[in-house]
Amino acid sequence: MPGKKNLRMKAARAAAGLSQADLAQAVGVTRQTIGLIEAGGYNPTLNLCVAICKALRVTLNDLFWEDETDADPNAL
């Protein structure tokens, strides 16, 4: 996969008790799209990011914002 895995989204989905298929149905995409976002294989649009955040009751920062320390643990 070209992108970085979104483990926070996976964790938030699991915490919300939703399967990939449930989340996909809630936001109006296919299960594969959710799987690819979590695996870093697809870069979603802002609209889809917001829809996912609303479905999981989290903020965009919680799922999609990366601090420099997140991106590179050796930066500091």
Next chain:
Amino acid sequence: MKYEDLKIVQKWREYAGPKDERLEAENAKIYKIGFVLLSFGMLMIFFYQFIARQVTWVHSDASEMPHGFATPFEAAMYLWLVLVMLICAGLQTRKGYVDTNRFGQTEHLPVGYFLLVSGLSGAAFALVIAAMRCIAEAQIVPLESVFWLANLVTGVFCGATIFAATFAVLCATFFTAKRRRAKLEAELDSSDDI
């Protein structure tokens, strides 16, 4: 009335459900590949047929007056393919760009880039036309009777014409896109949302 407001469209959307943006993006990529393969492939095939008839005429009794080397139906197909490509270029310029890279929205004419693109197009067409003429001739006459040099000259002449035409079209689309971009920006600046 907008397309989205049509009742039948709304009913269909209720029935079919929301569109997956990833699948739409994948579809766009697939159709892009399909468009290039279909349009350029058909153009090449038509082009070869046209050239084959022309070289056949040259090697037969060429004293008769040159006539149309494409039937009206084939000419219509040529025209349609070229028209489709022009429509795509027109739609791009309406959106205010001519390319998707860093030269797509420059303020000044990217002469070097356009010359490079036109030069590559002209060189490719020159080679293709010369090669097609040689291949077409080799089908009907022995190799020693093929007009190699004449075919190369014809290819170079056509390539030079295509180079000039491509450069002119790129420049024209650049200035059209720039005007269109200025209009879009003016509309955004005058918007009450600011």
